[in-house]
Amino acid sequence: MQMITNQQFPAHAAIWLPLAAMLLCAPATAASAAVEHRHAAAPAAERQQREPDTHGAPHAPEEGGHREAYATITLSADLARQVELEIRTAGPGHIERHISVYGRLVTPPDQVVQSRARFPGVIRDIEVNVGDEVSRDQVLAVIESNASLRGYELRAPIDGVIQERMANVGEITGNTPLFTLVNNDTLWARLKVFPSQRFEVQPGQDVHVSHNGHLHDSHIASVTPGTRGQPYVVARVVLTNSRGDMAPGDMVSAQVDAEKAAVALAVASRAVQTLEEQPVVFVQEGDRYAARTVSLGRTDGRFTEVRSGLEAGERYVADNSYLLKAELLKAGAAHEH
Template structure:
């Protein structure tokens, strides 16, 4: 028995009944079936993921479409008054911005009356008036033959005394010299026939006065402008017409007194215009430019040309409103060199800068340059 027991323990094989073996195999299959199932589905996983993603995208699209439909249905169901109310609420704001933009865009210069007076800024009222049609004439200033006097002794004799010198100004009737007559041996006085300046003197004490000129007196307080009138202008130029003569950027008004033929058969006429030279602004030999007024037209609005400036490519004037000088673009009509007709841009009674308006323009340009930087 012990020998049999020993032999049994040393054996490497265990013999089981067939039914037990089948039970064990079934148990092993049962344990390994989940792993086999995972292996089998591993190859189908990519296809399942793609189908899931496609289904998700389709679901999102359908959801967006439903939201859009809901929104559209909601908008369509909104009352019309709501839409009107929204626009009404935004309108005042838009109008406010437009007003602000207009205020910011209005260009002006601030200057009080004291500063304006200091800088010579002078204003004038816009009124109705005349615009003149003119013709340009050119010529020179000459002495009047009536204002040059050659003074002689009435009777031959010896000059006993001379009272004036070359270059002296004399008045009409003033004593010039004394002469003792050769016939009567009586002394008589030589006086000035006109007022003026001694421009020539040929008389000295002790000399004999015969028929020569003792003094030449020239009156420069009354001069003439002799203007050339060419054939193309002759039909429009007549005696009695008003003339504006330009000198040192200032106009002087006078009248054509005479129309004379030219000397030496030159192809023009001479229009003679008297010049009042009390202020001694004219000189003999001075070249002059003149405008003969041939026609005058009444206009509703006119302003002096000195009030017009060029600003940002337009003709403008500056209107005084309180302490502001505001820019007003102009549409201009007739221009006679001194005044311009205003078609639009101003109203009668507007107070505009008539003198030194360039100072306002300069301030605006400086302000614009500073704003640009």
């Protein structure tokens, strides 16, 4: 068999290797992974071409026409989990028309807080430093009041990180900030919407924000004019930064859902592969995965309409289907007629 190099599939080489090893070494049992062909019964017209007519009389072709044969891979459930095949159920969906916009992440104004001393006095102790994570009501500093000569505690007003420290032990406090705290658990994406797009972008619309390869689904919270006569409006999107991988100042791109069209059957676009210049979807039938030729319709990049070749309720491979395609190509078992 021809091996597939890591250059062709660099992102999933570690996932593909166990599959390749199993296909090369496993015995031909139902639990092992193997490539095979599923052939439909040949129609009578084809049999007439292969077999000589001993009676010398022509035969009329039988009804039914040509039925296709699908190359399949038999894969145990354990190995399917090991190579991380994601299985979904085909069904109705929506194809969306998107508007592309770009912008930048910022911290919401209420999540940047400066902490000041309540009463003038002398700073006796500092409990935190720049970069420290603090919880609300955690002690930041101890200050001795000039009026009472007694110490009181300055506590954090919010959960967050100490971004700035403007205080040192022994200094006299006034009305100047001592600490700046920032909480980036929630960020805003400020997206620029130009005049040609302005009337199609409204509050409440769904939006898909892309940041460093990760997609964040949200909706438009507000649309406001640009500042200082800038030729665009700003669509504000609230994003949850649960992974902690987003930071203020990062650039983002986004797709705003301008229109949704209902379709009877749709699959994840990443499930569609190409064999012999035909689009195919790998359909799961127990431990077998059949490369099913499909007729496609509209697509929005995330989902693709399927017009024929697949039925609602059938289970198909959404993620890592290219691994199955690679095995078929190695074995020379592509879709046959």
